[in-house]
Amino acid sequence: MRPSVLNRRAFLAASAGAAACARDPRPRLNVFNWSDYIAPQVIPNFEREFGVRVRYGVYEVTEEMVARVWSGNSGWDVVFPSNSYVEPLRQAGLLQRLNHARLPGLANLERLFQAPLWDRGLDWSMPYMWGATGIVYQRTLDPAPRAWRDLWSAPLKGRMTMLDDPAEVLGACLKKLGYSVNATSPTELAAAKQEAVTQKAVLRAYLNAEVRDQLIAGDLLAAQAWRLTAQQAIDGAPERLEFVFPEEGFPIYADCACILRESKRSELAHEFLDYLLRPEVAAATAVAMKTSTCNGAARPLLPPAVRDSPIYYPPADVLARGEWFTPVPAAAQRLRDRLWTEIKSA
Amino acid sequence: MSGGILAMRSRSKPDPPAAAFLAPSVLLQALLFLCPLAIIAGYSLLSRGAYGGVELAVSFENYQRLFDPLYGAILLRSVWLASISTLLCLVLGFPLALFIARSGRRKGLYLQLVILPFWTSFLIRTYAWIFLLRDTGLVNTVLTAAGLITQPLPLLYNDAAVVLGLVYGYLPFMVLPLYATIERLDKSLLEAAADLGATPWKTLWTVVLPLCRPGIVAGVVLVFIPCLGAYLTPDLMGGGKTIMIGNLVQNQFSTARDWPFGAALSLALMALVMALLMAMSRRRGGQQAEDLL
Numbered sequence: 001m002r003p004s005v006l007n008r009r010a011f012l013a014a015s016a017g018a019a020a021c022a023r024d025p026r027p028r029l030n031v032f033n034w035s036d037y038i039a040p041q042v043i044p045n046f047e048r049e050f051g052v053r054v055r056y057g058v059y060e061v062t063e064e065m066v067a068r069v070w071s072g073n074s075g076w077d078v079v080f081p082s083n084s085y086v087e088p089l090r091q092a093g094l095l096q097r098l099n100h101a102r103l104p105g106l107a108n109l110e111r112l113f114q115a116p117l118w119d120r121g122l123d124w125s126m127p128y129m130w131g132a133t134g135i136v137y138q139r140t141l142d143p144a145p146r147a148w149r150d151l152w153s154a155p156l157k158g159r160m161t162m163l164d165d166p167a168e169v170l171g172a173c174l175k176k177l178g179y180s181v182n183a184t185s186p187t188e189l190a191a192a193k194q195e196a197v198t199q200k201a202v203l204r205a206y207l208n209a210e211v212r213d214q215l216i217a218g219d220l221l222a223a224q225a226w227r228l229t230a231q232q233a234i235d236g237a238p239e240r241l242e243f244v245f246p247e248e249g250f251p252i253y254a255d256c257a258c259i260l261r262e263s264k265r266s267e268l269a270h271e272f273l274d275y276l277l278r279p280e281v282a283a284a285t286a287v288a289m290k291t292s293t294c295n296g297a298a299r300p301l302l303p304p305a306v307r308d309s310p311i312y313y314p315p316a317d318v319l320a321r322g323e324w325f326t327p328v329p330a331a332a333q334r335l336r337d338r339l340w341t342e343i344k345s346a
Numbered sequence: 347m348s349g350g351i352l353a354m355r356s357r358s359k360p361d362p363p364a365a366a367f368l369a370p371s372v373l374l375q376a377l378l379f380l381c382p383l384a385i386i387a388g389y390s391l392l393s394r395g396a397y398g399g400v401e402l403a404v405s406f407e408n409y410q411r412l413f414d415p416l417y418g419a420i421l422l423r424s425v426w427l428a429s430i431s432t433l434l435c436l437v438l439g440f441p442l443a444l445f446i447a448r449s450g451r452r453k454g455l456y457l458q459l460v461i462l463p464f465w466t467s468f469l470i471r472t473y474a475w476i477f478l479l480r481d482t483g484l485v486n487t488v489l490t491a492a493g494l495i496t497q498p499l500p501l502l503y504n505d506a507a508v509v510l511g512l513v514y515g516y517l518p519f520m521v522l523p524l525y526a527t528i529e530r531l532d533k534s535l536l537e538a539a540a541d542l543g544a545t546p547w548k549t550l551w552t553v554v555l556p557l558c559r560p561g562i563v564a565g566v567v568l569v570f571i572p573c574l575g576a577y578l579t580p581d582l583m584g585g586g587k588t589i590m591i592g593n594l595v596q597n598q599f600s601t602a603r604d605w606p607f608g609a610a611l612s613l614a615l616m617a618l619v620m621a622l623l624m625a626m627s628r629r630r631g632g633q634q635a636e637d638l639l
Contacts, residue, residue, distance in 0.1 A: 063397075066397050070395075085397070088396065159481075164586045204503055205503040205586060206585060207585060210476075214481075330394075330396050337597075337602035337604060340601070341420070344587070345416065345419060345588065
């Protein structure tokens with residue numbers, strides 16, 4: 001069609017196509033990812049290079065995504081579960097085995113993520129970004145918090161928050177007591193609950209993303225926070241805020257790209273995963289979203305302030321204190337849910 | 347005469363059956379209200395799926411769990427907070443409704459102002475309260491600058507903040523039905539009371555309030571029910587430190603991934619509200635309140 005002559009039929013056809021997106025002949029890939037978890041240019045660049053379309057949807061919590069794909073008929077091709085959900089999703093028969101021949105970029109992954117705990121052979125999941133939980137605090141605090149146990153101290157009363165997340169709060173309490181963040185034993189969990197209840201005396205609130213503003217404004221002296229939120233807060237007041245990976249140990253997690261078994265575009269999905277594994281693509285997202293990438297080859301491409309930051313990429317001895325979240329058996333999960341309700345209503 | 351004509355017409359050409367007119371709304375009710383309700387009822391009798399969803403094993407366990415004192419305490423708390431909020435809405439809403447009803451030509455403007463907040467999402471308005479009330483928020487900053495306080499007041503993340511949020515959110519639901527009844531009040535009754543020597547206060551207590559009973563009941567119902575099920579306000583203004591029944595239900599569908607128990611909880615809450623409504627409609631004034639609703 002010549003651009004100068006736009007007859008009515010062509011116009012109608014074009015607008016109908018634009019409205020329904022049904023006439024676009026390009027293959028379509030359906031990607032369901034966490035919100036704010038990809039650099040803005042990645043999807044358009046991928047579409048252009050491969051001549052495809054991407055329907056990109058976002059979710060806020062893993063449960064939201066799991067609920068959607070559980071039917072096996074959700075219409076998504078690629079999803080990004082946290083590491084502890086990879087095995088349950090695989091067991092439910094929802095994941096497609098990754099074809100390593102199509103994913104040469106897997107070699108770019110950091111050694112830590114070449115054979116991770118939850119998927120030794122990377123048969124089902126491609127580690128994407130990783131994170132951890134720690135403490136953000138005001139530098140004026142003396143003594144500065146170094147461990148979870150410091151979040152029980154009286155001077156913090158009314159000016160300290162914990163995450164509004166049962167696994168994180170129980171996790172911190174369990175670590176304080178020297179147990180695993182994935183504890184299933186009723187006695188260990190009951191002791192952790194008691195710690196959380198005691199802590200409520202000094203606690204200001206259970207908050208997630210809101211801590212960022214309140215730390216920057218100075219309302220809070222210390223907060224349990226995800227590393228990503230912590231970094232956003234620190235960037236808002238770099239001279240005042242500091243982050244620490246607690247002494248007793250802390251939870252770490254990785255979000256992974258997985259291809260759903262229901263996907264009819266397996267080849268394209270693999271191409272997308274391999275595209276994400278390109279060092280420059282991984283680096284762009286890590287910089288734009290302030291996340292820590294699992295991609296070792298992307299590290300040298302990062303700005304030095306990020307690359308050498310002990311918060312983004314802690315040294316090996318610090319990382320060794322991290323403990324992966326693992327799937328919790330049903331009975332223990334039930335107990336944890338109940339304890340969380342008890343903590344909240346205490 | 348006109349009745350005769352109508353009767354004649356209907357004899358010659360029968361009206362379409364009432365069912366034809368009712369069908370669309372019945373269908374809508376069935377599809378969008380009864381079906382989801384039936385699904386919830388069905389879920390409440392199944393077992394928890396390991397990662398959300400349900401498993402097809404019938405059990406009444408979810409209903410047995412409702413009698414756990416832990417959940418009873420949460421319900422009591424919710425009823426308590428909802429009651430205080432409703433009472434405050436009434437105390438604040440009545441004078442406001444009275445004022446609006448008596449403000450002549452400006453009535454329309456004032457009513458607009460009452461519903462103005464609905465133009466913005468409740469979530470955003472709640473965040474706005476957080477900005478007002480937090481330690482470095484407007485209220486504390488102004489009070490500190492004025493030299494009235496030296497330490498910021500703990501205005502946020504406690505029960506008072508939750509009640510404030512609820513009262514703020516649901517006050518219009520109290521004002522509007524109150525306004526409607528006060529508006530309908532027969533002015534000659536007030537004049538008669540004055541002529542017979544009643545003071546304004548006495549008129550208010552013995553004439554106006556009793557006559558406004560339907561509006562009061564309607565407002566109380568409209569405020570109490572959503573307050574009882576609130577989850578956003580306790581979460582944001584209460585900082586998640588305490589939970590109300592709405593949060594408990596929401597938790598079951600999110601982090602706890604226990605859909606059947608969440609379904610049982612919400613049905614139980616619904617049953618409680620229904621029971622309250624029925625008890626109320628038996629009482630004097632209840633019928634008129636229903637008409638108002």
